Amino acid sequence: MNGSRVLVLNSGSSSVKYQLLDMADGARLSSGLVERIGEGPVADHTAALKQVAEELTDQGLGLDSPELAAIGHRVVHGGTRFTEPALITDEVVEEIEKLVPLAPLHNPANVTGIKVARALRPDLPQVAVFDTAFHSTMPESAARYAIDTGTADRFGVRRYGFHGTSHAYVSRATAKLLGKDVAELNTIVLHLGNGASASAVRGGVCVDTSMGLTPLEGLVMGTRSGDIDPAAIFHLSRVGGMSTDEIDTLLNKRSGLIGLCGDNDMREIGRRMAEGDEAAQLAFDIYIHRLRKYVGAYTAVLGRLDAIAFTAGVGENSAAVREAALRDLPAFGIEVDAVRNAVRGSAARLISAGSSRVAVAVVPTDEELEIASQTFDLVSD
Numbered sequence: 169m170n171g172s173r174v175l176v177l178n179s180g181s182s183s184v185k186y187q188l189l190d191m192a193d194g195a196r197l198s199s200g201l202v203e204r205i206g207e208g209p210v211a212d213h214t215a216a217l218k219q220v221a222e223e224l225t226d227q228g229l230g231l232d233s234p235e236l237a238a239i240g241h242r243v244v245h246g247g248t249r250f251t252e253p254a255l256i257t258d259e260v261v262e263e264i265e266k267l268v269p270l271a272p273l274h275n276p277a278n279v280t281g282i283k284v285a286r287a288l289r290p291d292l293p294q295v296a297v298f299d300t301a302f303h304s305t306m307p308e309s310a311a312r313y314a315i316d317t318g319t320a321d322r323f324g325v326r327r328y329g330f331h332g333t334s335h336a337y338v339s340r341a342t343a344k345l346l347g348k349d350v351a352e353l354n355t356i357v358l359h360l361g362n363g364a365s366a367s368a369v370r371g372g373v374c375v376d377t378s379m380g381l382t383p384l385e386g387l388v389m390g391t392r393s394g395d396i397d398p399a400a401i402f403h404l405s406r407v408g409g410m411s412t413d414e415i416d417t418l419l420n421k422r423s424g425l426i427g428l429c430g431d432n433d434m435r436e437i438g439r440r441m442a443e444g445d446e447a448a449q450l451a452f453d454i455y456i457h458r459l460r461k462y463v464g465a466y467t468a469v470l471g472r473l474d475a476i477a478f479t480a481g482v483g484e485n486s487a488a489v490r491e492a493a494l495r496d497l498p499a500f501g502i503e504v505d506a507v508r509n510a511v512r513g514s515a516a517r518l519i520s521a522g523s524s525r526v527a528v529a530v531v532p533t534d535e536e537l538e539i540a541s542q543t544f545d546l547v548s549d
């Protein structure tokens with residue numbers, strides 16, 4: 169292998185996001201997004217990836233460049249089969265296709281992206297990096313639901329977790345910020361974006377995470393309910409007469425912040441709260457209540473907590489969420505410094521008080537860099 173560049177592709181159902189990184193110095197050489205696949209000029213994923221290839225060629229960074237070492241693909245669901253990044257072969261593509269029932273919205277688009285990219289550069293190593301992989305180290309006590317084991321195993325019903333590349337990256341970046349070896353550090357990572365998840369990371373190894381079989385479980389999110397009594401679904405079906413698809417849409421698209429107050433953007437919720445809007449205030453309070461429960465639970469799971477890291481759109485930008493999430497927790501050794509918390513910036517930074525036993529940090533996530541590093545590591549071996 170000669171080159172040091174990695175193209176990262178994130179193929180969604182209606183869009184393809186890409187970034188070209190140079191792993192020699194971590195430079196981001198190009199990035200872009202092809203949207204509205206299937207509507208108008210971009211007929212399908214083949215057309216979308218051809219457009220990506222053309223955009224790169226126009227910048228003198230074409231797919232045929234000898235500098236390009238590999239392509240890294242984000243794949244949402246790796247099931248129990250993929251616990252690490254995988255060099256893509258025909259067999260790997262088949263295995264990812266077999267996981268479609270577990271991720272019907274995501275894996276088909278991921279597979280299509282892989283197939284088209286392989287057709288464009290059949291000779292180039294390509295790597296699948298799975299959103300679930302970082303969580304595969306969870307012990308069975310955290311990964312299993314307490315349901316009939318035979319049924320669970322037959323249908324793959326267990327907790328897989330998602331946002332794994334972000335939790336992996338942020339837990340390591342937190343150790344770096346603190347000047348510690350990740351193996352020494354017990355960390356709670358709070359990935360708070362439109363989707364949101366928490367993880368408990370012991371010495372760099374994930375021991376629990378809040379998303380489960382699907383990304384629906386856990387924290388209150390922009391449009392997802394997070395944890396809910398599963399019997400609510402039976403009730404909505406039997407008493408409400410709703411179909412499975414209607415309930416799926418309700419819980420994934422019309423719940424969480426948007427379901428509670430009509431807005432899923434934390435900035436807008438903050439503006440409305442400042443005007444005394446009660447629905448926005450209640451949505452915020454429910455969001456924070458759930459978040460605090462996970463902080464408490466994961467503190468107990470870890471036993472000794474060294475650091476809490478906030479990341480993603482809300483975690484990186486909302487001082488109000490960070491303050492409310494960790495308010496009045498000196499008994500846990502957690503003290504946020506109001507002045508540090510109010511500082512805005514794009515770099516990883518500490519926001520805990522000098523007297524806080526637990527370090528609290530804002531650590532911007534970089535899933536593309538993580539996918540590129542994992543891809544490059546695999547093909548450089």
Ligand code: AMP
Nearest residue numbers: 361362432433434435480481482485486
């Ligand atoms: P992500 O999914 O990580 O891109 O996060 C998107 C979410 O971050 C948006 O829906 C907003 O709720 C939130 N967000 C982005 N910028 C800000 C900000 N300046 N203050 C508060 N929340 C923000």
